[in-house]
Amino acid sequence: MRVRINGGIKDYRTVWYKNGVVNLIDQTKLPHRFEIFRSADFRDTASAIRDMVVRGAPAIGATAAFGMAQAAFWFRSDDFGEFKDYMRDVSEILRSTRPTAYDLFYAVDLMYKILDETNSVKDAKAEIQEKSQKYADESARMCKNIGKIGEKLISKNDRILTHCNAGALACVDYGTAFSPIRFANYNNKDIFVFVDETRPRCQGSQLTAWELLQESIEHTIIVDNAAGHYMKNGEIDLIIVGADRIAVNGDIANKIGTYEKAVLARENSIPFYVAAPISTIDPSCKSGMDIRIEKRKEEEVLYVSGIDDSGNLTRVKISPMGSKARNPAFDVTPAEYITGVITEKGIYKPDEIKREYR
Structure with missing residues (x-):
């Protein structure tokens, strides 16, 4: 990186x-x-x-x-x-x-x-x-390899939406969803990336945007709820996300908010790809229903951290005292919403994963 x-x-x-x-x-x-x-x-x-x-x-x-x-x-x-x-x-x-x-x-x-x-x-x-x-x-x-294979899905001047951070920071190097973007940039495809901020920990606005800056890739940060607006207006050509676990039927668990992006992508006829190594496929997990979803502390929702105008890191509460929050870290996207899964061995349709691990 x-x-x-x-x-x-x-x-x-x-x-x-x-x-x-x-x-x-x-x-x-x-x-x-x-x-x-x-x-x-x-x-x-x-x-x-x-x-x-x-x-x-x-x-x-x-x-x-x-x-x-x-x-x-x-x-x-x-x-x-x-x-x-x-x-x-x-x-x-x-x-x-x-x-x-x-x-x-x-x-x-x-x-x-x-x-x-x-x-x-x-x-x-x-x-x-x-x-x-x-x-x-x-x-x-x-x-x-995921980058070299997935890069072929990206056309010149494509506008790509990604969610959370699936870059080199999420891996040892290169990234999963970010890797095809990285190689498209190396090949001078003049891409533009929409970066979901990805509340509550803002991995998109904090980490993906940082990686894009390191590579001098043109991008903009958008609030999570704006993705559908840009899809409907024809401003997004392709969506690539990562995965934390893939079931043998092709369902995937990824950062909370992935499922709604997939639903909106299908509604707007936008290809929705998942990028992950084969090791992310869990042979013991028959479907997304079997995936345990991590619940994190409510403080991640109730507070935000950043730097103030003096350059000091600070943490502030953004919700009323006494309000509670729910904070699932992941959601499950059913296979039917996924165009393909980009792996180091090639691009699979979700039902091809099912046949391989049946």
């Missing part, structure tokens, strides 16, 4: 790991400050996932894999039974952080499975270190 910093441009990954330390671009500080969050303890890494220092299904998956790696790195006993029990506890702590993102569970289980293939603490620790890095590298490669 290209980051403009201190008058220059530097490439970063959203998450990286070395010698027991997990490094994350702190997304709670963006777009106003660029800071790196460093964790030498898997519990702090778990908290970073829960508190959305890192977010987005692929990025969460890589962070969880590195959380398993750092827990193994710092373990000091040679007793394999003790090590396996310890890693089981670590895996449960990491799995409990965000219930909807399937990549989290996939990555943790992939690392824990190594313990079934050896009875040596030394060998298991080394294998987890190696496989966690391979997981992150493969995640970046898959997102790059």
